[in-house]
Amino acid sequence: MESPNRVRQVRLQHGLSREDLAEHVGVTRQMIGLIETGKVNPSTSISLRLGKVLNSSVEYLFSTDPVETINAKVVTESDVHQEVSQRVVIGSVMGQNIARPLTFVHPMAQFVAAHGIVPSANPSNRVELYRDVHRTDKTLFISGCDLGLGLLANHISHASRHHQGIWFQASNRAAIEELRRGYTHVAAVHTHLSIxxxxxxxxxxxxxxxxxxxxxxxxxxxxxxxxxxxxxxxxLASGQYTIVNRPAGAGARELLDSELKRYGVPAQDIPGYQSVVRGHIDVAYAVFNGLADVGLAHASAAAQYGLDFLPIRPETCMLVFSPESELDESLQVLQESLQSDSFRQDLAAFGPYDVRATGKTIQ
Known part of the structure; x- marks a missing residue:
């Protein structure tokens, strides 16, 4: 009895001939042909080797379910090698389906259940879905650097059986750029300025x-x-302290440079100034593990690792979005979560945060 599979489809996506695949897996070309046509069910060891060579799970390669696809603009990450298949989540942003990779670039999003996969060398922006056709209007993307955003995304997902909040770590500048390009629904930004x-x-x-x-x-x-x-x-002028820095465009980086200028400390003289990490939690991780003596970040990051914190200034975090998104169901779920007592109590305990204005509209 023939057993359908996706081995040939994935092999071709990787640009491999049957001979190439056979050599990598350690079987004959004829065996690959029999496997692809479903005339032979491979052993467990061969199946695992096929999955490793083709960068796919065994379940995906040998699933008998038909492949559902959806058309979406795939957001590429500069730090991710595009020649490998990528797990993605899909959301509708201002009327366009957006597929965002779940990679190490966004460490908290890595563990989100994917909606599908973008095969390697995919020129058509077609996403192969893991499950039934996904309701893209039920997914809400939140971009920003505040750790509380991960908590908000989880509250959204728990508050509604049908909606999913997903946090993508991004600096102030990067979050606004994602909003401008239509890659996210909400950009979270920190500022000490008036609105x-x-x-x-x-x-x-x-x-x-x-x-x-x-x-x-x-x-x-x-x-x-x-x-x-x-x-x-x-x-820091003494050169005796190693710091860990944030990227250009991050509020913490701007404050650090301002503080160095205020004290007349040349940045190039500070050990670690060029050592850049993506998020506040990464700063705390570096200090906790002795990779740096000091870093600038939010008090909430220090709290997660039980570290000491020396405040410089308060900052307001705002959630910014296009008026076009205001009628979206997912954004309404976000507003309801923000205004709920359970979320505000949880956020205050997670922080420390002042949550007295949480959920209020900024005119």
């Missing part, structure tokens, strides 16, 4: 609406007990 001043800094082709997320503290993260006695950016 009027902040809106003037945005480079967007449309007006935006905004809601309060939280107020938190941005400052120095140091080891528990502050054993090296760090006090301010002025201490």
């Amino acid at each position: 009027e001043e902040f809106k003037q800094t945005l480079d967007l082709p449309f007006q935006v609406h905004a809601m309060h997320f939280s107020i938190g503290q941005l400052g120095w993260i140091v080891s528990r007990g502050n054993p090296r006695g760090f006090t301010s950016a002025g201490d």
Whole structure:
């Protein structure tokens, strides 16, 4: 009895001949032909080798379910090799299906259940779905660097059986750029400016609406007990402290450069200034593991690792979105989650955060 599979389809996507695949797997060309036509069921060891060579799970290669596909614009990540297949989630942003990869670039999103896969060398932006055709209007993408956004995404997913919130880690500048390009529904940004001043800094082709997320503290993260006695950016002039930095476009990076300028400390003289990590939690991780003595990040990141925190200034985190998105069901679920007592209590405990204005519309 013949057993249908996807081995030939995936082999061709990788640009491999039967001979090539046979050589990598350690079987004959004829055996590959028999497997592809479903005339032979391979052993477990051969199946595992096929999966490894073709960068696919055994379940995917030998599933008998028909492949459902959906057309979507696939967002590419500069840090990800495009020659390998990618797990993706799909959402409808301003009327267009957007497929976003679940990769190490967004560590919290890596463990989200994917909606499908984009095969390698995929020129047509067709996504092969793992399950029945996905309701793309039920997915909400949130981009930003605040750790509380991961909590918000989970509350959205738990508050509604039909909607899913997914957090993608991004600096202020990157989150706004994703909103501008139509890759995300909501951009979360931190600012110490007024909303009027902040809106003037945005480079967007449309007006935006905004809601309060939280107020938190941005400052120095140091080891528990502050054993090296760090006090301010002025201490960095000694060259005795190694720091961990954030990328250009991040609010923490801008504050660090401002503090160095205030104390007259040349950035090039500071050990670790060129050592850049993506998010606040990565800063805390580096300090916790002794990879750096100090870093600038949010108090919530320090709290997750039990580290000491030296505040510099409070910052408001706002959720910014296009007015076109305001009628989306998923955004309404987000607003309901923000305004719920359970979420605000959870966020305050997760922080520390000031949540008295959480969920309120910013005029």
